[in-house]
Amino acid sequence: MDALVSQLFAGLSLGSVLLLAALGLALTFGQMGVINMAHGEFMMAGAYTAFVVQKVVADAGVSLLVSLVIGFLVGGLLGLLLEVTLISRMYHRPLDTLLVTFGVALVLQQLARDVFGAPNVDVRAPAWLSGAVQVLGVGVPRTRLFILALAVLAVVAMALALKLTPLGRRIRATVANRDLAETAGISTRATDRLTFFLGSGVAGVAGVALTLLGSIGPTLGTAYIVDAFLVVVVGGIGQLKGAVIAAFGLGLLQAGIEYSSTASIAKVLVFVIIVAFLQVRPQGLVAVRTRSLA
């Protein structure tokens, strides 16, 4: 019973990490259709932001909260810069975008190596996040609860922003029908830029959160980019809901298989299951259903 609960939690926790990594991508890839291979490097930038902020603000708790905000801005601004300088010139040329952003990813990795050095750096976790709390009889690390809460918060905030704010309406209108949106007086260029800013900003936040779990080095992003794309593809392009279900589903699947076999086997099996699933449902879990896209 304990094992079941703790694995359930491990799966949810893994899902929340996947979700944070994939949420920004659900926006830039899912909504805008831009394959941004540098998305992982925006996470890396967020993680290094946490490192730099902690150099300035000594208190680990304050620095974590400050980093979440600054990490969002750093990720967002990097994304904005990328969108304005390169991606905006390549809409409707997905393969070019893919290659260019892959190049940008390599450049950013090397930049991090030059600025911060090749060895990993360390960000201290605040005292109130150390240790575990008892949930249903099993010890659950506070850091993982924090990340779970952060992921939920990020999803809710993004869903509300898309649904209720004027910007959200503009984004949805642009995705649904770009030409019609433009006729209605929406500046689709400005909308693109803002969407990209938001999506990349969330990557920065994810990077800050990941400092609580893993290593902080120039290649941090590469460890997550594949999983993040998988979540978006499995979830279905263009829907936040799909990404959420896919992230938690894959997290639980991975944790469940890993518990009864090994980590390597679990990775392989999850890949196999995804491939099989996409054969049956190439459009992903949740497909956009509108009259124009039928």
Place this chain on the structure above:
Amino acid sequence: MTRTTRTTRALAVSSGALVALLALSACGSRTDDEASGPSAEGSCVETDGDSVKIGFLNSLSGTMAISEQTVRDSLDLAAKEINAAGGVLGKQLTVVGEDGQSEPTVFAEKAEKLIKSDCVAAVFGGWTSSSRKAMLPVFEDNDALLFYPVQYEGLEASPNIFYTGATTNQQIIPGMDYLKEQGVTKVFLVGSDYVFPRTANKEIIAYAGANGIEIVGEEYAPLGHTDFSTIVTKLKGSGAQAVFNTLNGDSNVAFFKEYKNVGLTAETVPVVSVSIAEEEVGGIGVDNIVGQLTAWNYYQTVESPENEKFVAAFKAEYGDDRVTSDPMEAAYTSLYLWKGMVEKAKSFAVADVQAAADGVSFDAPEGTVTVNGDNHHIAKTALIGKIDADGLIYPVWESDGPIEPDPFLEGYEWAEGLS
């Protein structure tokens, strides 16, 4: 707007293809097909002038660069010291440096270049076992010499390679000896999923069976694995009294953070690691790993005049913030051992050096080491160390003097049938 849909699907497909490509390229490359034809057309090493060439072959780019650059630094230091002291047999050393690029195939190519076009008298370097395995046939076919400075999984002895890092009976087995002495009866094994951890754990399991220690879990994570919640859950539920850790690289960070977060501590369930040296402690975060154990043959804190001199010289050359570690010390020592062999043989020729190798010793920073002429490994003292809050590792236990190298574990009854 059906076009948009198709574009979107095309996007999904092309991204999927890319993902698959990335996954493939991350899975490493071929290692052992560098079987060049018969050569040995005589050495082209030039020894008539007042200098002699040697080759340094380390990864200065790619994933292993972090570690291998430190080895190159200490090799450079040793060459500089030897030259300042008059060189080898009165000849100054000219270093030809090459970058192995963290790719076993590149290691094999560059080794061949160093031997055949640069005509070096000996090559120093390599780190991963796959790079060594890729270079082995090159050195054997060309009858050249490689000095390999990193601890490894044993079960190998080439006449053309000198192994100056520990083999298993000088690192892994002493690590287990230490745990046994501490009264540990239940051990959990965790490692990265490749040749070294799997071989090492096979040996540990055999050892445990013969010494009344129960292995309560054996888990492997793919290289670069970042989520250890499941493995740590299994560890916590296993009733283990200690962990033997053969994880490599970044995975250590994720593992130790998770370990600490679920409330395990070095006092209750100590972790013995064999791939964490002074260089890595900072990146894992001292807070996450303080009090944990490591098994090596050298630490920066070893107290000896030779080590004081080595550490001071290294810091003077590369900066006060640098640390020295076991592989760096083994590399530094390897150059001096080669010097000792050449001077004993009074010749740079490979056959003469091989013949003179047995019994050559050097007062290394780790203590006096002696070359075993039969298996080309060196006798080393095993040291169990404890990681301190200052980021350095301090010895808490040492073996009774240097341990004779036994790469095939022939001297251990329980090891029968392992190789």
